[in-house]
Amino acid sequence: MKKTTQLPLFSSYEFNSKFYDELFKENKETREIYKRxxxxxxxxSVTEFNALNNRAKESFFNNGITFQVYNSDQVSEKIFPFDLFPRIINNKEWTTIEKGALQRSKALNHFLWDVYHDQKIIKQGIVPLDLISSSENFLSQMVNLDPPEGIYNHISGTDLIKHSDGNYYVLEDNIRCPSGVSYVVGNRAAVKHALFGVFNKYNAHTVVDYGANLLDIMESVKPKGVDNPVCVIITPGVYNSAYYEHSFLAKQMGIDLVEGRDLFVENDFLYKQTIYGPVKVDVIYRRIDDLFIDPLEFREDSVLGVPGLFSVYKKGNVSLVNAPGTGVADDKAVYTYMPEIIKYYLDEDPILNNVHTYHCSREKELSYVLENIDKLVVKPVDESGGYGISIGNKLTKEEIQKVKETIKANPRKYIAQPIMSLSTHPTYIEESESFEPRHVDLRTFTLLGKDKEFVLKGGLTRVALSKGNLVVNSSQGGGSKDTWVLKK
Known part of the structure; x- marks a missing residue:
């Protein structure tokens, strides 16, 4: 590894040819798109940049873009980690990403319809039955139930990495409650606040249109016979880690943010309490997990949902975004079949490739994983937020043995992937007061509705803030960057 430059803010920057550096080429020259x-x-100077960095932090704090940290003694509120050096994606590259994300979302929607109806893909031996029947996220209550306009995954989040070969690969699909879009908009506001002049010269697509497009999607799947649908977002409450996003999106769309206690069912319709009396609700964007939405149908001990809500949904009198039961398709074991799923339903080859993945329920693949854990990343199929991940080359012999025993106890629960060379991006490290390369990924946001589709031109670039770390999730100490998609 060699130092790239001795400029004040880049005095600690070490170019590593093993990874795709998004700022510098292999000859240490700045890539054309980043030169300005x-x-x-x-x-x-370091002093000047620290002043800018503090201005960006002020923007986050003033806009309430914070998260809560819990420990045994107290609850503290912190600014969401944010890096001021934006990621830039050219129009040609983005076109491929956008088409690929949309392709996956459409294929997954077809898959969900099939799984809960005729199960043709299973009967034809393309996807095994036990993959679905053993999934904790398969809801028998959704069998033969038609969601409004046939849409299950109205909102999808596709996680991508840029590998050392310069190509993008999909790490996973998220179609239960993909989060993070509020930080996309917050990042843009902070960058424009601190770097207004340079941002204008780059002619990047806007990201503030997400709320308007989401509201359009929600209204497009309104119940039959409704002309002007009343839409709401339902949240578990202020102590949920994503509560900021729930409140942010409600403000963006100009709709109410409600909790389960604000809603009630009467005569097969759903209502919200207001100071002017009950108002019928037609569409809910839910940020509550399946099993908590209705204590009469799912978990009896849930105080987050609404008694009778699922009955109203079954009668077609309210629409739920995303539909219950979508989690069966963002199971990481199903991810291993995505090329076949895309081909089966769309008759197309995948635009974005999967990372090669071993599913431990297959005997040969289990043997390979157990013999090569030191070269693999092991993930539980039903977790999110970076929880439960084991990165083989970071483990001790004792830890490797423990991972092996955990996998053997429940092979269906685990997949493994090669340790991918995530691209690096310049990230300001306050301890060294300079920029250093850090690993990044990209979460795209895709919306599907009746005759409507939208991919947010930007997405969320997530950053692993610790040196050498490959886990970028905010729940694991990661941060984020603004993402500029150029118009041409």
Missing amino acids: LFKLFSQY
């Missing part, structure tokens, strides 16, 4: 931005940042 790099020149600007190179001119700042």
Whole structure:
């Protein structure tokens, strides 16, 4: 590894040819798309940049973009980690990403319809029955139930990495409650606040249109016979880690943010309590997990949902975004069949490739995983947020043995992937007061409705803030960056 430059803000930057560096080429030259931005940042002294960085933090704090940290003694509120050096994606590259994300979302929607209806893909031996029947996220209550306009995954989040070969690969699909879009908009506001002049010169697509498009999607799947649907977002409450996002999106769309206690069922319809009396609700964007939405149908001990809500949904009198039961399709074991799923339903080859994945329920693949854990990333199929992940080359012999025993106890629950070379991006490290390369990924957001589709032109670039770390999730100490998708 060699130092790239001795400019004040890049004095600690070490170029590593093993990874795709998004700022520098292999000859250590700045990539063309970043030249203007790099020149600007190179001119700042450490003192000047720290002032800019603090201004961006103020923007986050003033807009309430914070998260809560819990420990045994107290609850503290912190600003969501944010890096001021934006990621830039050119129009050609983005076109491929957008088409690929949309392709996957459509294929998954077809898959969900099939799984809960005729199960043709299973009967034809393309996807095994036990993959579905053993899934904790398969809801028998959704069998033969038609969601409004046939849409299950109105909102999808596709996680991508850029590998050392310069190509994008899909790490996973998220179609239960993909989060993070509020940080996309917050990042943009902070960057424009601190770097207004340079942002305008780059001609990037807007990201503030997400709320308007989400509301359009919600209204497009309104119940039959409804002309002007009343839409709401239902949240578990202020102590949920994503509560900021729930409140942010409600404000963006100009709709009410409600909790289960604000809603009630009467005569097969759903109502919200208001100071003017009950108001019928037609569409709910739910940020509550399946099993908690209705204590009469699912978990009896749930105080988050609404008694009788699922009955109203079955009668077609309210629409739920996303539909219950979508989690069966973002199971990481199902991910291993995505090329076949895309081909089966769309008769197309995948635009975005999967990372090669071993599913431990297959005997040969289990043997390979157990023999090569030190070279693999092991993931539980039903977790999110980076929880339960084991990165083989970071483990001790004792830890490897423990992972082996955990896998053997429940092979269906685990997949494994090669340790991918996530691309790196310049990230400001306050301890060294300079930029250093850190690993990043990209979460895209896709919306599907009746005759409507939308992919947010930007997405969320997530950053692993610790040196050498490959886990970028905010729940594991990661941060984020603004993502500029150029118009041309």
